[in-house]
Amino acid sequence: MLTDISSESVAAVLPLYLTSAMGLSLIAYGFVDGIFQGAGAVVRIGAGWASDRTDRPKWVAFSGYLLSALTRGWLIAAQGLAAVAALVTVDRIGKGIRTAPRDALIAASADPDDLARSFGVHRALDTVGAALGPLLAFVILSVIPDGYTAVFVLSLGAATIGVAILGLLVPDRRPRRERTATGAALERVRWRNLAEPRLRILLVVMAVLSLLTIGDGFLYLSLQERSGFAAQWFPLLFVGTNVVYIALATPLGRLADRFGRARVLILGHLGLLGAYALALVPGAGLGPVLGCLALLGAFYAATDGVLAAVAGSLVDPSVRASAIGAAQAVVAVCRMVASAVFGALWYALGRTESLLVVSALLALSLPFCFVAVRRLNRPPSAESQAVS
Numbered sequence: 001m002l003t004d005i006s007s008e009s010v011a012a013v014l015p016l017y018l019t020s021a022m023g024l025s026l027i028a029y030g031f032v033d034g035i036f037q038g039a040g041a042v043v044r045i046g047a048g049w050a051s052d053r054t055d056r057p058k059w060v061a062f063s064g065y066l067l068s069a070l071t072r073g074w075l076i077a078a079q080g081l082a083a084v085a086a087l088v089t090v091d092r093i094g095k096g097i098r099t100a101p102r103d104a105l106i107a108a109s110a111d112p113d114d115l116a117r118s119f120g121v122h123r124a125l126d127t128v129g130a131a132l133g134p135l136l137a138f139v140i141l142s143v144i145p146d147g148y149t150a151v152f153v154l155s156l157g158a159a160t161i162g163v164a165i166l167g168l169l170v171p172d173r174r175p176r177r178e179r180t181a182t183g184a185a186l187e188r189v190r191w192r193n194l195a196e197p198r199l200r201i202l203l204v205v206m207a208v209l210s211l212l213t214i215g216d217g218f219l220y221l222s223l224q225e226r227s228g229f230a231a232q233w234f235p236l237l238f239v240g241t242n243v244v245y246i247a248l249a250t251p252l253g254r255l256a257d258r259f260g261r262a263r264v265l266i267l268g269h270l271g272l273l274g275a276y277a278l279a280l281v282p283g284a285g286l287g288p289v290l291g292c293l294a295l296l297g298a299f300y301a302a303t304d305g306v307l308a309a310v311a312g313s314l315v316d317p318s319v320r321a322s323a324i325g326a327a328q329a330v331v332a333v334c335r336m337v338a339s340a341v342f343g344a345l346w347y348a349l350g351r352t353e354s355l356l357v358v359s360a361l362l363a364l365s366l367p368f369c370f371v372a373v374r375r376l377n378r379p380p381s382a383e384s385q386a387v388s
Contacts, residue, residue, distance in 0.1 A: 002162030003065060004129030005136065006072060006155040007091070012134035012238040013141070015217040017148050018084065032085055043093055044332065048100035048325025055174045057101035057108075057321060062166055064098025067091075069163050072156035076149055096332070100325030103308045107320055108175040115313060116261050119305030120253025127245040127300075133158075134238035175317070198376050199314045199323055202262070203330045205369045206307065209269055210334035212362040214342045216241065219296065222279045222351050223289050237293060244297025252302045253309070261310045262376035266369050268302025269362065271295040276359040280352060307331065310376060 018032060047064065051057040071091040075084070103119070110118035136154055140147045220237040256264035278292040311327035312320045345354035 001125055001129035002158045002165065003068070004126055005133040006159035006162065007068070008130040008133030008238060008242075009137045009151055009155050009158070010075065011217075012137045013148055013151050015221055019221075032088055043096040044100055044325040044329035045322060047097040048104070048321035048323070051101035051104055051321040052319055055177055056172070057104045057175070058170055058172045061098040061101040061105070062163070064094045064096070065163050065166055066094070067097065068094030069156070069159035072152065072159050076152045076156070096329070099328055100321045103312070103324045104175065104321035105173050107308075107312045108173050114257055116253040116256040116306050116309040117250060118253070119309050120250040120301070123301070123305040124246050124249040127242045127249065131239050131242035131246060134236065134242070138236050138239070196315050199311065199326070201372055202310060202314065202327060202376060205266070205372050206327060207330050207334050208365055209362070209369060210331045211338050212358055212365060213272060213335050213338055214358060215335070215339040216296065218339070218342055218346070219275065219279055219292070222355065223292060225351055240290065240293035241297040241300070244294045245301050248298055248301035249305060253305055256302075256306045256309065261306050261313070262373035263370070264302050265306045265310055266366065266373055268299050268306070269366055271299035271302065273359060273362050273366070275299065276355055276362070280355050280359070314376065
């Protein structure tokens with residue numbers, strides 16, 4: 001929660017900070033947002049492998065949280081596109097290091113039949129911080145016009161406390177050693193255990209859908225351009241999305257465990273498609289804005305934690321963190337590409353036309369992706385054997 005207060009308070013002001021305070025173009029913002037989406041992707045698989053290999057997921061995750069925290073102080077003094085881009089890159093590398101080992105800890109601690117619900121609980125708590133961060137940024141910008149430095153100071157403090165709590169209070173689970181204590185043979189970490197055909201299907205499907213997922217910042221900039229509200233209200237868009245995420249993460253995780261995790265993962269993208277459609281509605285009414293935020297929050301609630309649950313259930317437990325890292329890496333790289341391309345599309349075609357292109361491609365892709373994941377929906381009893 002504290003780490004998300006830190007990261008999301010910065011994310012909530014970054015689009016306006018770069019385009020207004022620093023005067024960067026939308027193409028430059030697309031470049032930075034692309035980094036924000038995917039810079040850590042290159043290390044996710046390696047971090048997952050290190051977690052599996054050392055059987056120390058907590059401390060691999062700790063190193064990633066610490067690296068991200070260290071960037072907050074430097075962000076206060078950063079000037080220019082190069083400095084901001086470098087810090088965003090390091091921060092996202094830290095996120096890439098920590099995510100798969102953290103999710104492996106959750107999977108090791110959860111009941112296999114309730115795996116998606118457990119990730120939903122985590123994501124709901126995680127998103128409390130993601131809602132508080134933009135809300136605090138809104139308060140700061142309301143009290144201090146152009147108070148971006150104050151937001152960065154808040155981010156540094158929250159990140160520092162979060163790292164301390166992780167190091168001191170989170171149990172040091174060792175999944176492989178714990179399995180041997182129950183009489184199971186100690187599995188060797190083998191890369192071939194990742195060569196699961198169903199995992200490859202998941203990676204291909206998520207690559208296609210992630211290439212059609214533009215960054216939240218672009219969607220919010222689109223809403224602001226259409227509605228013309230004051231810049232100080234911008235962080236509240238992140239709050240609205242995260243409130244819905246908090247409310248739906250656990251229920252949708254429970255639904256995924258019962259109805260089929262891969263099905264919910266794909267159908268959740270209907271929320272993203274609906275958000276695109278509402279962002280295209282002409283006029284300055286409040287209804288389409290709130291509807292867009294609600295659908296975007298539902299999209300994340302149905303996909304974020306569920307993706308980790310699906311990936312973790314498809315492979316041998318000895319490479320669970322590596323599989324989760326691989327899935328998250330594919331999503332991050334493809335979203336990075338999507339942000340960069342969409343920034344260029346917006347610049348070349350305009351807001352409405354670029355959103356129409358992405359919406360049409362997403363609508364065409366969803367039926368094919370839904371059919372492709374049918375093999376990934378096993379009954380909970382079979383999945384219990386796979387992850388126990």
